[in-house]
Amino acid sequence: MEKTDSRSSFSGRLGYVLAVAGSAVGLGNLWRFPYLAAKYGGGIFLFVYVILAVTFGFALILSETALGRMTRKSPIGAFEAFGKNRLRFGGWINAVVPMIIVPYYCVVGGWVAKYLFEYISRNSVSLTADDYFATFISSSGEPIFWFCIYVLVTFLVVMCGVEKGIEKASKIMMPILVVLAVIIAAYSVTRPGAIEGVKYYLIPDFSQFSFMTVVAAMGQLFYSLSIAMGILYTYGSYMKKDVNMEQATGQIELFDTAIAFLAGLMIIPAVFAFSGGDKSKLQAGPSLMFITIPKVFESMGMANLIGFIFFLLVLFAALTSSISLMETCVSTIQDQTGWSRKKSGIVIGLEMVIVGVPCSLGFGLWDFIKPLGMSIFDFCDFISNSVMMPIAGICTCIFIVKVVGFNRIADEIRLSSKFKREKAYRFCIQYLAPVCLVIILISSVLNTFGMIKM
Ligand code: PFF
Numbered sequence: 001m002e003k004t005d006s007r008s009s010f011s012g013r014l015g016y017v018l019a020v021a022g023s024a025v026g027l028g029n030l031w032r033f034p035y036l037a038a039k040y041g042g043g044i045f046l047f048v049y050v051i052l053a054v055t056f057g058f059a060l061i062l063s064e065t066a067l068g069r070m071t072r073k074s075p076i077g078a079f080e081a082f083g084k085n086r087l088r089f090g091g092w093i094n095a096v097v098p099m100i101i102v103p104y105y106c107v108v109g110g111w112v113a114k115y116l117f118e119y120i121s122r123n124s125v126s127l128t129a130d131d132y133f134a135t136f137i138s139s140s141g142e143p144i145f146w147f148c149i150y151v152l153v154t155f156l157v158v159m160c161g162v163e164k165g166i167e168k169a170s171k172i173m174m175p176i177l178v179v180l181a182v183i184i185a186a187y188s189v190t191r192p193g194a195i196e197g198v199k200y201y202l203i204p205d206f207s208q209f210s211f212m213t214v215v216a217a218m219g220q221l222f223y224s225l226s227i228a229m230g231i232l233y234t235y236g237s238y239m240k241k242d243v244n245m246e247q248a249t250g251q252i253e254l255f256d257t258a259i260a261f262l263a264g265l266m267i268i269p270a271v272f273a274f275s276g277g278d279k280s281k282l283q284a285g286p287s288l289m290f291i292t293i294p295k296v297f298e299s300m301g302m303a304n305l306i307g308f309i310f311f312l313l314v315l316f317a318a319l320t321s322s323i324s325l326m327e328t329c330v331s332t333i334q335d336q337t338g339w340s341r342k343k344s345g346i347v348i349g350l351e352m353v354i355v356g357v358p359c360s361l362g363f364g365l366w367d368f369i370k371p372l373g374m375s376i377f378d379f380c381d382f383i384s385n386s387v388m389m390p391i392a393g394i395c396t397c398i399f400i401v402k403v404v405g406f407n408r409i410a411d412e413i414r415l416s417s418k419f420k421r422e423k424a425y426r427f428c429i430q431y432l433a434p435v436c437l438v439i440i441l442i443s444s445v446l447n448t449f450g451m452i453k454m
Contacts, residue, residue, distance in 0.1 A: 007072050008162035009238045015167040016239050017248050021255040022170040022320030023231050025177070027108060028224045030314055031289040033260040034267040038282040040216050041208025042201045042268075046261065048217040053225075053253050056218070056436050058421070059428030060227045060393060061249045063400055066412045068236025069245070074332040075230040078237075079395075085403050090395025093388055094230040095332045099348070100384040101229060102325040103356035104377050106154065109318045110146035110360075111137065111290065116311040117146075124303035127294040133287065138364035147356055154322045155349045158330055159342065162238050166323055173316040180313040181262045184306065188270040191300055197272025200279075201264050215443045216454055218436050223385065224256055226324065228393040234328040246417040259317075266310075270296050289314070326352070355380070374448075382448050390441035397434045 010016040037045045068074075071081040079091025114136065118127055126132065137143055157165045189198055226232065239245070268282060274296040275281040281292055293310070297303040326348060333344035358366060362376030371379040400409055406426055413419045447454040 007237065009240055010167050010235075010243075011163055012240065013243045013248055015163070015171065016235070016243055017251050017255070018170040018174045019166050019320075019324070020226075020232070020235050020248075020252045022174050023226045023235070023324030024224060024252060024256040024321075025174075025259045026224075026226075026317050026321030027105070027314070028220070029256065029260040030263045030317055031267075033220060033224065034264045035282055035288055036216050036220050037201065037264050038268055038279065040213040041205040043204030044206060044209050045213055045217055046202075046264075047204060048214055049221060049260075050257060052214075052217055052221050052436075053257055055424065055428050056433050057221050057225050057227070057253060058249060059425050059433055060222075060396065061225060061232055061252065062245065062413065062425060063396055063409065063429060064227065064232035065236035065239065065245055065249065066409045067396075067400075067404070068233035069239045069241070070408070070412045072237045073233070074237060074328060074335050075233040076332055077335045078233050079399065082399075082403050085399075087395055087399045087403060090392065090399055093392040093395060094228065094233065095328075097229040097384050097388050097392055098231065098325040098328045099351060100355070100380050100388070102322060102329060102348075103352045103354075104359040104380045105318070105322050105325060106151050106352060106356050107143065107147050107360045107377065109150040109154075109315070109322055110143055110148075112311055112315050112318055113150050114142070114146045115290065115294075116308065116315055119304050119307035119311055122304045124294065124298055124307050127307070128298045132294075133290045137360075138367075140361060140365050143360045143363075144357055147360055148353070150319075150322075151349065151352050151356065154319065154326050155345060157319075157323050158326045159345050161341070162327075166327060169323065170320055173320055177259070177313055177316045180309050180316075181259060181266065184310055184313065185262050185265040187300075187306060188266050191270060191273045193273035193276070194269035196277055197269030198265070200272060201268040212454060215439060219440050219444060219454075222389065222393070222437075222440060224260060225253070226321070228389040228396070229325065229384075230328045230332065230392075231324045234331045235324065237331070241415050244417045245413050246419060246421070267293070270300065274299050386444035386448055387441070390437045390444070393437045394434055394441075397429050397437070400429055 010019060067078045071078040073081060075094035076091040079088045115127065118124070157169045159165065160168070188194060222228065267288070271282050271288070271292060282288070294307065297306045297310070300306065329348045330341065330344045333339060333347060334341060337344070359377040359380060362369060367375065369376055372382070374382060400406065410419055410422055443452060443454065446452045
């Protein structure tokens with residue numbers, strides 16, 4: 001197995017944990033988690049989510065990180081490092097997923113930047129107009145302008161390198177993100193009428209518990225932890241051998257879950273107070289963040305200030321995630337072609353624009369293009385999240401069981417920790433994770449085609 005000592009690395013555990021936590025904490029935590037939690041019985045959803053995080057989530061993060069650190073390669077190289085085997089295409093799937101995700105993720109990043117700009121310009125009232133969001137995303141020039149700005153920022157951080165770019169940006173953005181999240185959550189739960197929302201969020205409602213609660217929690221966990229998109233292979237390959245992998249993984253999960261929990265506290269009580277307890281407002285899905293939230297802030301007072309803090313928080317969360325997605329793509333190109341970081345970065349930057357612009361135009365000018373009956377944006381999301389990611393995760397499990405072997409993974413983890421959860425890990429990778437992944441794959445495809453309702 002080839003080891004390149006010249007490979008960049010994070011300076012130590014803190015840098016690594018903040019960078020991976022930055023990758024994990026993203027739009028998924030801030031808008032997806034709160035509305036799923038609200039829909040699937042609040043506290044009970046949270047409970048199932050935490051159980052899955054420490055079993056299924058833990059095993060998959062650890063596996064991808066160990067394979068990355070062991071081989072010092074991004075996903076394709078990691079799968080190829082064990083000789084010719086039929087599972088090598090698993091490396092390709094893991095590597096292609098971020099190339100599909102990062103363009104459309106940056107489209108949403110551009111929307112967030114635009115909203116932040118409007119709050120800075122003290123335009124909170126205009127954001128509350130009913131058709132503001134729809135008009136904005138269906139226009140051509142403006143969303144593309146904000147998308148390009150957002151891509152440029154992501155590009156510049158990635159070009160500065162692992163330690164000076166990604167690690168530094170995470171060390172600045174992540175602590176600020178936590179403080180902002182606490183401020184907004186505190187403000188939200190102290191609004192008149194909000195306490196009913198807090199109760200709704202935290203007190204488990206067992207009558208809402210169903211098999212779908214588990215399926216939804218599983219899907220969200222998978223999405224939220226940035227599993228099966230090559231990121232953890234790549235970041236693992238930048239991890240020093242003396243960093244305690246088991247402990248770092250636990251800290252990353254705690255961070256990600258804590259921010260998702262805080263996001264629930266920010267959004268559910270505020271929307272509850274605003275709507276007088278109307279739960280349907282909470283289940284609005286993606287539009288919650290761009291349509292409902294500006295109205296909620298306007299009704300609570302100090303809208304420009306609160307909106308500014310909230311969208312800055314969302315922007316930081318999104319940026320650290322898009323940086324990790326882009327870094328994974330750049331690292332794969334570098335590993336496969338031997339090109340410089342700059343050249344690989346420019347190629348991926350162009351790819352992001354070439355795929356991202358149609359995703360944005362698909363909401364307006366190009367709305368007649370409907371692959372599988374969906375918008376271009378939804379199609380990219382469907383192919384990557386619903387189809388390729390579960391398959392990539394299944395490939396990782398089979399690869400470990402059939403090709404790499406548990407003992408090699410365990411040896412890698414034991415380089416820096418006692419590997420206390422070894423038995424549980426083996427069980428999860430061999431049985432629990434593949435079963436969960438197959439359920440996620442089937443349910444998300446059926447859900448997209450309207451055959452089940454999630
Ligand atoms: N884990 C991040 C989030 O929760 O937003 C990043 C991410 C997840 C990006 C899923 C893309 C994606 F499809």
